[in-house]
Amino acid sequence: MKTISVLGSTGSIGTQTLDVVRRNGDIQVTALAAGSNIALLEKQIREFSPKVVCVWEEEKAKELRQSTADCQITVVSGMDGLIEAATEASAQMVVTAVVGMIGIRPTIAAMEAGKDIALANKETLVTAGHIIMKLAAEKGVRILPVDSEHSAIFQCLNGEREHGNQIHKILLTASGGPFRGWTREQMKGIRPEDALKHPNWSMGHKITIDSSTMVNKGLEVMEAKWLFGVTMDQVQVVVQPQSIIHSMVEFEDGAVIAQLGTPDMKLPIQYALYYPSRRFLSGERLDFWNLTNIRFEQPDLENFRGLWLAYQAGKAGGTMPAVLNAANELAVRKFLNRQIPYLTIIDMIEESMNAHKKKENPTVNEILDAEKETYELIESRW
């Protein structure tokens, strides 16, 4: 029986991961971690019987210890606890579904302990890709993408590179989000409730806002660069509003291989958990007799400047992607708390990048210093 640890078990990806586990019935969950949702954590503990459970805040961890006193579990907290959940001895694979750069340290700790990673937490690859990919090679651990586009690319590549075939380019598809076709002038008054309405996918709040600004697609270009060893210029973003084609790979001979499906994250999650096997997955299937309309568009880099900035950050490398990502994380939090207007998210990213003195090949501490520096700059200017 395969044994996994799920970091971010109460979130959108975390709950869908546990749903896949529940449906298949042949994976053991040995550790769970979440931020503060102890009510749901308790239900998950009673259903999946993990050994270790981490709650970020110690106060909440205390409450959970009391309410689960009849269960055989260890409840831990904070970053040490998150690392303990990521490195639980019997786990073979860690599903990283926490949101944000908080995922860097536990992901590295899990890899150092020899665990495969089912990676949803893209912020870790965006900011520390050079460390993660090197470590994966050194430790011989697998990084299996959960992000739907990267899972699609991974599926398109199946076997190709083992035959010596190179990627000519990656065609990374994007829905364009709820504001596709809008001008900056029209975007001025966007409120959190407007931006939280994604046309095709149901996801956590942070990534839903990122999808609306297309910063998510920018993060995904960087994620693809690290996962598949290509340059930023080899990743072409293609808007495909229906989210039916999850991404494509063009090879040297011009052949393009695509992966298609309904927008359901359980497919990439299950593929990562069972790779290289494909299991039955219930749910809606594509009906090609009724697919009358698959359209493609070029992304609008003028009105969706966040995507353009991400290309600049990815090409600059070093600590620059960490600055873009940290500025975005803080700005999105402020926007969701109604402290700043929508377009200020992009201004905060741009000003943080302009003010930053880039460090090449940063260590984890230098990446986290860049995050802190960015937070301080934003707090001092806005």
Ligand code: NDP
């Ligand atoms: P959610 O906001 O739905 O869930 C985040 C999870 O992380 C929750 O379980 C949350 O706990 C937990 N968490 C938050 N802070 C901490 C902390 N300090 N310590 C431990 N756990 C914490 O996010 P998503 O599931 O949408 O996204 C997770 C990751 O996956 C992101 O990196 C996102 O970009 C990526 N992703 C998501 C997709 C999706 O469809 N949702 C698609 C592709 C990628 P609590 O509930 O207690 O707050």
Ligand code: MG
């Ligand atoms: Mg995605």
